[in-house]
Amino acid sequence: MTIEDRLVRLIETGGPIPLSTYMQIALHDPQDGYYAARPGIGRDFTTAPETSQVFGELIGLWLVHEWKAMGAPETFQLVEIGPGRGQLMADALRVALAVGGDLFADAAELVFVEPSPVLKEALGRMFSPLSPKFAATLAQVPAGPALIVANEYLDCLPARQFRRAEGGWRECVVGLSEGGRLAFGLAADEPRPPQAAALSGEVVEVQTGLDLLVADLVSRAAPVRALFIDYGPDDRAPGDTLRAYREGRQVGPLEAPGVSDLTVDVDFGRLARLAQAAGLDVAGPSPQGMFLLGLGAQARLNQLVAANPDDAEAVFTAARKLIDPADMGARFKAVCLSSPGLARPAGF
Template identity: 70%
Template structure:
């Protein structure tokens, strides 16, 4: 088994135990501890690019947002500033550069930087870039101390494994991955019927359900101390995604079954379901709102003007990169921001 590729291991698993749910395939392909994509191939800038890598304005505005929300929490003397899936540390480096200026010494002394990152390779990159801020690493949110908290997660929700269900005549069946007649990975349907989706999704032909949402909100609600949790990702504001599973390798879209462990898998985020779950369990929810509107509400135009004035030789590139984040025809509309909070806080900035 040690010399087998992840794809060969998945095929062997299916040969032994039968077809596996799409969510199990995603979990293995992305998060296998030895051969999963995030454990072995941190593909930022090659397989995909995220907003913090597009423009420094993104992280800088989130730094100002963190200071504002720290004040909304009552300026606690100590709080956990947490990022889930910090990538190369770009977002947090940009955020803290401005946050330390805006928040002053009291903020700098209060912020305890925590990075939720299971990948050993990415931890090395993050530790080097953020060494001045003495980051503490955690494998899961459960390891983060239960103190007042401000959490940021950019493009984290989209990699939570999704179960897929497809209409088959009058019944529903879960989508699975098995083997075709040549022994290659192939999509199919489970033999047993599945329960029909809830609400409006029942009229669709295919729906996706990210079960990790349930665990996420359950973890947040158990935190007695005040917190904000900001998530920025892509997906519809109030509709259940259908079949949105896709894969990217070296900047190109490829078959999700072609390169398990070697390509990035992603699905659209069901913001409506996340909002319903969080509200039902007792959290305050603000948003989702389009990323462009959120960033403009935090002062994107003013920061853009400052950067252009300070760097006139690079004005066009600075402007074009900022526009990618804000323009509804680009990332501004497809990406959404949503904030989950403990009860009793004022409305978060930017919404």
């Protein structure tokens, strides 16, 4: 039975489901969800680490700098949430181990927050010399000082969607058409939106998973610093941004549940407000291009071009995508959430 069959049966039994429930099942079902059964990096979508090695290398420098800023603890959890095929961490560790030396290498305990059996097996082989640990959620990461990195993770957190209708707000749901196919609709009753949601415009999306993420960070007693990079606005709540990708092509969000990647824009303003209200220090959100330039992207790009003259144009073009405001440089944002009292993080 496919995920679509299961969703149809669920709706037939209990009625239409919220969009967030649809996303949770389609993306994160432990057996047949997209990330469990069909991780599509490089096929359905491409991330910054897959675009240019400069991205991961600069993150490696950032990790060493922040480890020292935390007092260079003898042991700390080096955590990546949603590592995909491991390209970011591979590039980051290549630089971090060279710059931080044996002290950093001995202190870092590598942990991947990754529930996918397919990806866990591949990552275990790729990073076997470092004996990585795996956790299904951030809450399962061992206690202790932690540096956390997550690139394009927040956008896959399920979102509730609200639409203005008949003078009020209705929650977007997934039901069935007359032909028995999945179809969008609106809940009959007026919902009680999350308190932090600033409802404006005609459509607004709210990722309640951001609340849980902040709670997980706050619950860690030891010093923690978490860097999140993703796409979305920082000055307003996202509108109707739900979309799906399959084989590098945008498709309908209900067209192939479990087989296509689903994504929404991240409300960075709301994330920052939640973190501040919970007592965390917040740096950013800042445009990705400015963040990377602040870490030395131009200098690293010059080094790579000089070392690879035959591939200089390709190296330059790939790195430019990360920084150029017309490409990923402005649409993607970086935000750092930290335990109180730490120095301001590099790049902000």
